[in-house]
Amino acid sequence: MFAANFEENTMSEEAAGNEYRQQRIENMNQLETAGFPAFGLAFERTAQLDELHSTFEVGQQVKACGRIVAIRKMGKMAFAHISDGSARFQLMVKKDMLGDDAFAAFKLLDLGDIIGVAGELFITKTEENTVRVAEWTLLSKALLPLPEKFHGLTDVETRYRQRSLDLISNPEVMDLFKKRTQVMREIRNFLDARGYYEVETPMLQQIAGGAAAKPFKAHYNALNVDVFMRIAPELYLKRLIVGGMDRVYELNRNFRNEGLDRTHNPEFTCLEIYHAYGDMRTMQELIQAMVTHLAETIFGKMEFGWMGNIIDLKTPWREVPYHELVKEHLGNDWFDKTLAEATAKAEILDVHIEEGMNFKQVTHEIYDKTIEGTLIQPTFITRLPAELVPLAKPCSDDPELVDVFELIIGGKEISPAYSELNDPIEQRKRFEEQAAGDGSKIDEDFLMALEHGMPPTGGMGIGIDRLLMLLTGSDAIRDVILFPQLKPRG
């Protein structure tokens, strides 16, 4: 009855035309008639299936549940495998144990249905852990078929658009996302144990500061103001440093209104850490300790294959000042060259140079296009030209350089860290240059906080999605984000 109404009122014409769905609704109706309601209640299981395997004992009475992912029906018996996302487990169902009706009903089950069973554990003659089913109950009827059991779901687009199916049919995808959860938890454990406080700062900001990126815009009706999704939490976390929260971090989403590609998703997870009375060195030690900790405790290894390279995370990681690195690749006399000579070299290297670039810009362009990508093993680039990094503190021995690092792994930028600028007058000057005359873009509240005095501070941002790509050997950011951004289907 229920199913009939459902069919008439709710089913789209497209879905109604699906032979598989029709058949499953028919099976559902028959099951309900036979006393097996299609959508059961909570089921108290002895254990999840992985635990059932690890604590397996012949003769033990258990209750288990999961989705039917394979079924082999025979005349008077059947085998099935159920899966609950932790493991698969085999069931054996025999007519003489269940009785005619319950056995006949069992044969109406389809792949994808979710059931609960009670029975005794035993080992088949092919030596597989199995539940000999004494009773079963239907917990949820699947109206649509699952992807094929052998090849699974491989179509990349469908995998991203229907992640549920991807998780059901690709155990390695499930494993990867469980690893992601472990990494997030272990980052928190690691930082908490070192006295860092996790905080939450605004996602909706009236001025989107802390980075140079285009924000997403929204409107807040109650205040009748436009707001922005944050592009970085930096300016709020520094306020907390001013306020005396000496060690803080935030592990959460940033939003940037930019293009999509293999390493960019418009919302991405970022870890930002600030450490009062520290500097870039504090962060350098912290990130090495943290990343190797994650590698050891969660992945149990220090070498990771990523984008065709083997990356060795053993510390200490190489550190090289920017100027030394440039000289290594372009010659010891590079910084004695003229702009014309540098531009000529760029042309030889096939690096495009815009009209009007100065020597430092040309050098950086060459660095960006031809040097950064060659840094496969973890490398800290330090002492960058001040022009490139407007929000960092100058090096004490050279005001032309700033006291920062950029961590490069696998040729990709994983993390920048600064000895943070805490001079409010200098900070205002740089904001004004950045805002280019638009005073509404200057975060006056932040500047005021700085004027109350911020201790010298080390700060760092880590792109967690990219770190996860490295740790899981993924070539695309979409493979480490459960629901990556996609265009609406046409």
Added chain:
RNA sequence: GGGCCGGUAGCUCAGUCGGUAGAGCAUUUGACUUUUAAUCAAAGGGUCCUGGGUUCGAGCCCCAGCCGGCUCACCA
């Protein structure tokens, strides 16, 4: 945004020179009490991404578009 590749049954994929739309799994029916990509026999199942065009005839050729992948550029 440019270039290249792809979109065919629920899933994974073939499809020749432009000539009735194919396979495996899945589904249905039957057989089957230790199977595990169960097996055996039979059957049903298609908006060939969308819209135009060429042609007697288009899954295939042409044009435009949509979605995806790779890549280059841009952005950071």
